[in-house]
Amino acid sequence: METAALLKELAESPGPSGYEEGIRSVVRARCAPFAQEVRVDALGSCIAYLPANDPAAPAAARPSLMLTAHMDEIALMVTQVEKGFLRVTQVGGFDPRVLFGQPVIVHGTRPVPGLVVSVPPHFTDPSEREKPVPLEKLFVDLGLAPSEVESLVRVGDLVTLRPRYTELAGGYAACKSLDDRAGIASLLLCLQELSRRTREWDVYVVAMVQEEVGARGAVAAAFGVAPAAAVAVDATFGSQPGLSSFESMKMDGGPAIAQGPNFHPRLFDRLLESAKAIECPHQVEIMPAESGTDAWAIQVSRGGVPCSLVSIPVRFMHTPVETVCLRDVERTARLLAELAARLPREFADSLEVRDALATGRP
């Protein structure tokens, strides 16, 4: 799989939270050649299973590692049709300032290209142009007669950003929904590499639904897979003008391995060791509490799942021009493959917390 072509296909596919069919069919097809089994759970997450292939490993005692990224994207939803124009609300979190005048696709009885309205400067006075237009005044326009619009669109229809994947200089690319299609791309590349390697652990690669509305897909999928350990891959804030180095990760600096209460310290150490073993550039991201990712939900699934988070730096997150360095996507794939392929079976036992207080029952 060529990274740029893969990322383009993933990023340009539609998949608003709760309505991921468009992107799911792409992910499913891309998983199929490398997984033993691909299934879709009740909420719609796509689960690819790659069993351990180490002949020495007895089937009964194989621990499983779950690698996840979310495939849903932030979007808009029609709330009202008014004189041929559509009023909309958010599915996930946009800054309404990035929507003014943006091209979109309205998923009515057929996909229809439209524009979020903007007002030409001819029609506004300078004081008006100093105020952002709030979401409640941001109509979507299809350019069609009101009767035509009524026949095509109804309340509840989804509106996604019109994609335009663009390769920039220096191995960078920009598109909508690179959060978290960059993560999905890295998992698919990882799956491909893992399929060629020897593994003592079972591996599940899961494309989650509904992350942007509160990690809901992860709750269900983590319960269903019941892994011994999990690593989520998501987007983190890439360095950009206006952000300090303390609140952003370096672009082209490799995957950001997260540290904090959401993450298991042994798994964290293991990821660092894996990165060093393959000389993979990486960085450490401090997350003081809620990570805002699927890892937050996975950690408290069933009786607890040792978790880690590896993030790909993405600039201009939650805008139509999210920007990523393709090398970071590839490095993330290599890091995860190295981790998964080199996990000894006994590593699962080492994840249990065994300090003095935990030795006996109260």
Add this chain to the structure above:
Amino acid sequence: MPSQPDAPELLRRLCEAHGISGREEAVRAILLEAIRDRVDACRIDSMGNLIAFKKGTGASRLRVLAAAHMDEVGLVITGAEDSGTLRFAKVGGIDDRVLPARMVLIGARRVPGVIGIKPVHLLERGERDRVPEARQLSIDVGASSRAEAERLAPRGETAMFASEFLTSAGGTAGTGVVQAKALDDRVGCAILVGLLAERFEFDFVAAFTVQEEVGLRGARVAAWAEKPDAALVLECTGANEVPSKRDVSPSTRLGHGPALTVRDPSFVADPRLVEAFSRAGSESGIPYQVKQPTIGGTDAGSIHRVREGVPSLTIAVPARYIHSPVSMMDLSDFHHTAALAREGLTRLPGALGERGAGT
């Protein structure tokens, strides 16, 4: 995407071309190729106006100018930061609010870049209520050093919005809806190319002008040199139809045909021309609308006061969201504007008498 009706191929090429005010050469090259075989003479003047001449049948002694501007609003690179991001300024009237989260193409090499904005998660208190000014924004081309950025996009290069030319089914006449950048005024250019296929009774001068968006500047020198008896400006004008609580004049409406400008802040149209084109519309069954006389300014604002004055009229294709990265028009308006321009021009000798302004 659904079925896509045909849009005129020339219009597509013109809209996709790079032509920020002062750097119209790519648009001019397309036009020159398009008109070369259908004119008697053409030249490019010192500002870059492309001026074509088509001799009349001899039945009229008038010399009539039709103008459309080649330039579009956009950005110009003002320099690079150490980090490799580019700073820019606006060329022409652009609302700062359309700038964040946009893709642009820089210079003739069309180097892609994006105008970023802070992630919504990290906004400071009150930041969401402020509009980032153009001078605070920057373009990311993927460069990681000043040198690399300057190599990709030297100071002074112009940048245009990266917008696809898209035609979708439907619209008032069922002929389709176009979403594209720079409909203002590539629609006028495309219509003017079409008019050059005609041979009118009068001598016909077609001026594809430069620098309209920075002050109607090219048209002024073109009209001075060509000494027309009357002028028709082919434009694209705003249609502001977004629902609003208070009564806002939409100026024009999509799907209602070409907009005749009776007056705007830049000029008063010659009543004889308004009458001739209105009658052309009625008699030929071409729908038209009269633009509400509130906003805008076109090359007619320059042309009508050249030398001893030139009776002028502007007719325009209505479009929504002009001066933003993507504007929208109904294809039927484009075709009707072309038809009305032809019919109206044909009627000009009768409407003006033999010496236009003088008689």
